[in-house]
Amino acid sequence: MNEMAYSRVRNNRINLYKSKTFKNAIMWIVLGFFLFYTIAPLVWLVISSLKTNGELMGAPLALPKTLQFQNYKNAFEVSGLGRLFLNSIIVSITATILNVIVSSMASYSIARYDFKGKELIFTLISAGIMVPVSALMVPVFILIKNLGLYDTKLALILTYSAMGLPLSIFIIRGFMNTIPKELEEAGVIDGCNFYQIFYKIILPLSRAGIVTAITFQFLYCWNEFIYAMLLTSSQTNRTVQVGIRFFSNQFTTDYTSMFAAITISIIPAIAGYVVFQKQIISGLTSGAVKG
Amino acid sequence: MEKLSINSKIGIILFLLPIIILFTAFFIYPIGFLLVTSFYKWDGLSAPTLVGIKNYLTLFNDPVFRLSIKNNVGWLLAGGFIQVPLAITVAIFLARKPKGWEFLRTVYYFPNVISVVAISIMWMAIYNSGYGALNGLLKLVGLANLQRNWLGDLHLTYPAVVLYGVFYIGYFMIIILAEISSIPKQYYEVACIDGASRLQQEFYITLPLIRNSICTCMIIAMVYGLRQFEQTYIMTNGGPANKTMVMVLYLFKKMHSFRYGLASASGIILLIMGVFVIVGVRKLFKVEKYQM
Numbered sequence: 038m039n040e041m042a043y044s045r046v047r048n049n050r051i052n053l054y055k056s057k058t059f060k061n062a063i064m065w066i067v068l069g070f071f072l073f074y075t076i077a078p079l080v081w082l083v084i085s086s087l088k089t090n091g092e093l094m095g096a097p098l099a100l101p102k103t104l105q106f107q108n109y110k111n112a113f114e115v116s117g118l119g120r121l122f123l124n125s126i127i128v129s130i131t132a133t134i135l136n137v138i139v140s141s142m143a144s145y146s147i148a149r150y151d152f153k154g155k156e157l158i159f160t161l162i163s164a165g166i167m168v169p170v171s172a173l174m175v176p177v178f179i180l181i182k183n184l185g186l187y188d189t190k191l192a193l194i195l196t197y198s199a200m201g202l203p204l205s206i207f208i209i210r211g212f213m214n215t216i217p218k219e220l221e222e223a224g225v226i227d228g229c230n231f232y233q234i235f236y237k238i239i240l241p242l243s244r245a246g247i248v249t250a251i252t253f254q255f256l257y258c259w260n261e262f263i264y265a266m267l268l269t270s271s272q273t274n275r276t277v278q279v280g281i282r283f284f285s286n287q288f289t290t291d292y293t294s295m296f297a298a299i300t301i302s303i304i305p306a307i308a309g310y311v312v313f314q315k316q317i318i319s320g321l322t323s324g325a326v327k328g
Numbered sequence: 329m330e331k332l333s334i335n336s337k338i339g340i341i342l343f344l345l346p347i348i349i350l351f352t353a354f355f356i357y358p359i360g361f362l363l364v365t366s367f368y369k370w371d372g373l374s375a376p377t378l379v380g381i382k383n384y385l386t387l388f389n390d391p392v393f394r395l396s397i398k399n400n401v402g403w404l405l406a407g408g409f410i411q412v413p414l415a416i417t418v419a420i421f422l423a424r425k426p427k428g429w430e431f432l433r434t435v436y437y438f439p440n441v442i443s444v445v446a447i448s449i450m451w452m453a454i455y456n457s458g459y460g461a462l463n464g465l466l467k468l469v470g471l472a473n474l475q476r477n478w479l480g481d482l483h484l485t486y487p488a489v490v491l492y493g494v495f496y497i498g499y500f501m502i503i504i505l506a507e508i509s510s511i512p513k514q515y516y517e518v519a520c521i522d523g524a525s526r527l528q529q530e531f532y533i534t535l536p537l538i539r540n541s542i543c544t545c546m547i548i549a550m551v552y553g554l555r556q557f558e559q560t561y562i563m564t565n566g567g568p569a570n571k572t573m574v575m576v577l578y579l580f581k582k583m584h585s586f587r588y589g590l591a592s593a594s595g596i597i598l599l600i601m602g603v604f605v606i607v608g609v610r611k612l613f614k615v616e617k618y619q620m
Contacts, residue, residue, distance in 0.1 A: 064426065068422075079438070098464040142347070143344055146343045150332065167551055169602050171557050176592075199353065206347075231340075260443035263576075281446060285452075285562075295449070303442050310441040311434075322502060
């Protein structure tokens with residue numbers, strides 16, 4: 038009897054072991070698949086950007102015989118990529134600063150004070166997160182035209198700042214909500230007024246939230262395409278995203294240079310992500326985006 | 329409500345003024361504009377003429393518009409019912425904290441920081457019938473007879489354009505993973521003592537407890553399926569034979585042919601569909617509390 042029980046336990050253990058290995062195998066297959074799926078296309082893109090067009094046509098998956106850094110030089114020369122890069126940097130930085138200033142001020146008022154219409158303002162702004170902004174192409178185009186801003190960087194700066202507001206407010210307000218009331222009261226006793234409480238107490242304490250908002254806003258500005266295409270037309274104001282879209286026309290036969298241009302356009306985003314990874318993940322996870 | 333000093337009141341007004349101006353200019357005015365102009369015939373130059381619901385009738389009588397609604401619905405279903413479940417699966421695996429889970433979490437998110445334009449051009453190259461990686465890969469593994477012109481085929485192009493993005497699960501995975509990580513360990517320990525298998529634990533403990541973030545992810549994925557534009561604009565421009573036309577691309581084309589009334593009406597339909605998605609998914613998950 039005892040022996041039987043013992044052997045049953047042992048068999049169970051063996052089954053358990055087997056099934057555990059089996060389950061782990063499934064897990065690693067799934068995780069491995071998604072790793073391959075995420076990385077392989079990017080690796081292929083970078084490798085192809087270092088090949089000659091002949092090599093690419095002959096064997097799409099083969100490695101280059103010699104690395105063709107010439108392609109990267111072409112990408113800069115033919116398309117004026119440097120200029121586009123500069124435009125993207127100017128637009129993204131300015132729009133991010135404007136967006137974060139406006140949303141910090143608004144978040145401070147909403148998070149720290151009670152006033153009439155507060156709920157309405159906050160509800161409207163949070164609903165803005167879900168608005169498919171691409172549906173607003175016609176009116177935004179007409180608005181920018183009427184303001185006399187068509188084909189200027191300012192058009193993009195205003196549009197991006199405004200369209201990023203709902204998300205930034207959501208993130209920054211979330212952080213400001215957690216600051217204890219006592220700190221503010223201490224400030225009042227020390228004679229701080231509305232503005233001093235903002236920049237001496239609340240703003241420094243919300244730094245983590247603001248950095249998260251900056252990261253998301255910058256990535257949004259850097260990667261935005263629809264309004265960049267719609268609101269600008271000249272090389273002096275175009276951003277990288279619109280530029281690489283037009284590369285596919287400029288480089289109709291020189292695919293590998295096109296790959297080089299795309300690789301260059303991806304690098305800042307990946308680099309920024311690797312540096313600000315913590316902020317992005319905390320932004321996505323600490324209730325900022327999910328409510 | 330405590331009494332605010334006059335100084336603070338002025339401060340609040342000053343601090344809210346910029347956002348009120350920007351938000352009104354770029355959200356409230358545009359939506360109002362769409363609503364009004366959707367009832368007019370307007371080429372952007374001459375005076376608009378009131379035509380009532382004629383624009384909407386024209387849209388629903390246009391087989392291309394109907395196809396683009398269908399394509400958007402397919403896209404949002406793929407997002408909600410393929411992409412999100414895949415993300416849940418991966419999040420559940422990563423929540424067990426296997427070796428290198430943090431590295432995987434970082435890498436899975438890569439496609440979300442790269443612009444849709446770059447990703448689209450990259451996949452256009454992958455799908456290319458001449459030098460594309462997909463046909464190259466098929467040849468390499470001995471399946472050369474499966475090689476196709478992925479973006480030129482009447483039946484394959486739509487799935488090709490929709491499906492590649494469905495496997496980029498990083499964004500939703502991170503949201504869900506965080507929610508799973510916040511579940512107290514004791515729940516699983518108790519279940520373990522009661523003899524629940526791992527699969528049972530995930531089904532009866534994890535899934536119900538992360539319901540809210542699954543709901544959020546489904547809403548985001550589905551709204552994304554509605555508003556998407558860059559992929560089709562860049563990869564196929566709606567072709568072949570309008571097979572990959574989507575609503576925003578349709579709107580864009582109407583705008584470019586100066587049929588602003590029609591463009592506005594399709595914008596309104598898009599916004600209404602967005603509201604339906606949000607309300608519908610909330611109903612599905614019985615989430616009452618306002619989220620996002």
